[in-house]
Amino acid sequence: MPLVTAKEMILAAQKGKYAVGAFNIENMEMAQAVISAAEELRSPVILQTTSSTLKYAGTDIYFGVVQALAKNSNVPVALHLDHGNGFDICMKALRSGYTSIMIDGSHESFDENIALTRKVAEVCRSVDIPVEAELGRVGGKEDDISSDGPGYTDPDEAADFVSKTGVFSLAIGIGTSHGVYEGPPVLDKTRISRIAGKIPNPLVLHGTSGIPDGDVRECISRGICKVNYATELRIAFSDGVKDYLKADPSVIDPKKYLGEARRRVIDTVKNRIIVCGSDGKA
Numbered sequence: 001m002p003l004v005t006a007k008e009m010i011l012a013a014q015k016g017k018y019a020v021g022a023f024n025i026e027n028m029e030m031a032q033a034v035i036s037a038a039e040e041l042r043s044p045v046i047l048q049t050t051s052s053t054l055k056y057a058g059t060d061i062y063f064g065v066v067q068a069l070a071k072n073s074n075v076p077v078a079l080h081l082d083h084g085n086g087f088d089i090c091m092k093a094l095r096s097g098y099t100s101i102m103i104d105g106s107h108e109s110f111d112e113n114i115a116l117t118r119k120v121a122e123v124c125r126s127v128d129i130p131v132e133a134e135l136g137r138v139g140g141k142e143d144d145i146s147s148d149g150p151g152y153t154d155p156d157e158a159a160d161f162v163s164k165t166g167v168f169s170l171a172i173g174i175g176t177s178h179g180v181y182e183g184p185p186v187l188d189k190t191r192i193s194r195i196a197g198k199i200p201n202p203l204v205l206h207g208t209s210g211i212p213d214g215d216v217r218e219c220i221s222r223g224i225c226k227v228n229y230a231t232e233l234r235i236a237f238s239d240g241v242k243d244y245l246k247a248d249p250s251v252i253d254p255k256k257y258l259g260e261a262r263r264r265v266i267d268t269v270k271n272r273i274i275v276c277g278s279d280g281k282a
Helices: 006-016 028-041 059-071 087-096 110-125 155-165 190-196 213-221 231-247 254-276
Strands: 020-024 045-050 077-084 100-103 131-135 139-142 145-147 169-172 203-205 224-229
Touching: 006 020, 006 077, 006 224, 020 077, 020 231, 020 254, 028 045, 028 059, 028 231, 028 254, 045 059, 059 077, 059 087, 077 087, 087 100, 087 110, 100 110, 110 131, 110 155, 131 155, 155 169, 155 190, 169 190, 169 224, 190 203, 213 224, 213 254, 224 231, 224 254, 231 254
Parallel strands: 020 045, 020 224, 045 077, 077 100, 100 131, 131 169, 169 203, 203 224
Antiparallel strands: 139 145
């Protein structure tokens, strides 16, 4: 089926008390893996690329790959810009055909974040494309995205922020971090409930790779409707390539080791879809 926006699938998740998995992709094989896993489990799914990933290959290329895969898929697929780091990249992704946009102004001041987010949201709203924003920095480092430590979203600020920006969904800080955790994260899960009690907007959890499944499920039960995964997929893909080449150093056909990497990502995504509870929801 054609690409769909993330709006309806996230609203359905919010109503059904589950979450939609959003999976960062770097290449065709990872995109194939994510959609194959979603098809097998009959789950709606979001594929996403960061601003940094788009330096490797542009929005038109990723859109072309995902659009072709979605066209032949029997589950809803959305293509999301993750951590858009400015107005221009958001507009570039929108023009290329992305069906969901994130503008990340969390590293700016509160007022500057509002101004930037509102500008992107107004444009995207005119063509019915949902916009995600971030309030309260997620710690760690992923691609070129970095923060000194986990930030926490203030519930009252969240209410003010969504009222002034008209944003669709909000990524919140509860103590998660991007990248690989060096120790057990300390999550303020009650903060999700407090924020959900202040605003009707769907809430998004970033920095989920490495979070125990039970904690993710509790976050979803408290109001998280979209869960992002990136690092786990990269690890699975890279391990697949390394293990294949270690077992057969003479191989020269990329399809063989990339195929193994793809299989590892399928297994990882299937597990995460089940944790999110979106299996059977397509």
